[in-house]
Amino acid sequence: MHSDDLPDDESLTIRGYTDTAARQNVLLIACGALAREILDLKRRNGWDHLALTCLPAILHVHPERITQAVEDAVARHRNDFDRIFVVYADCGTGGLLEQACKRLGVEMVKGPHCYSFFEGNDRFAQHGDEEATAFYLTDFLARQFDAFVWKPLGLDRHPQLRDMYFGNYTKLVYQAQIDDPELTKRAKDCADRMGLTFERRFTGYGDLERTLSDWASRVPRD
Structure with missing residues (x-):
């Protein structure tokens, strides 16, 4: 992937990152630490119908804030997309993120953390x-x-x-x-x-790639 296609370090750690284009009807709300990997998978697989917004990766230093940040992002984007998926595992939330995703009716990546889903x-x-x-x-x-x-x-x-x-x-x-x-x-x-x-x-992308492939295949492209 070309360096011009990648978010810079400040975007990953401080501001988060958003990748959108016309005719995208599915939103991935992801950890900023996964931005490069998701963008690479989108490019290689032609998943142009998947939009991406990343929360700041620095949230991993404060896992107690992840659940609320995801809930806020879902609420903010709910009316703009047909489907929303959450590209986080539990990531130190003690099951709270999974509970929130079930309540909100959105799917998330399975596993305790990214080390697990990258390896499988x-x-x-x-x-x-x-x-x-x-x-x-x-x-x-x-x-x-x-x-x-x-x-x-x-x-x-x-x-x-x-x-x-x-x-x-x-x-x-x-x-x-x-x-x-x-x-x-x-x-x-x-x-x-x-x-x-x-x-x-x-490890390659492990279960991250398999999960995104499943989600992408379930949603028809315009």
């Missing part, structure tokens, strides 16, 4: 307790590690606190959505900074 929920569940001490990165987090992990924990100011935060982890698992040596290098650097062993696991 069934496959991720098979890891069980063996990965209870794994810290996960996606492509987005490899790009935004400082903004979403290092600085919010204050490690840019107090690096001596590293072991207090990460002492119970044993490895960093980088779930790569695309094959990008530069992102792999960044993820390896994150593991080194955290004092963890490094594992790269190519």
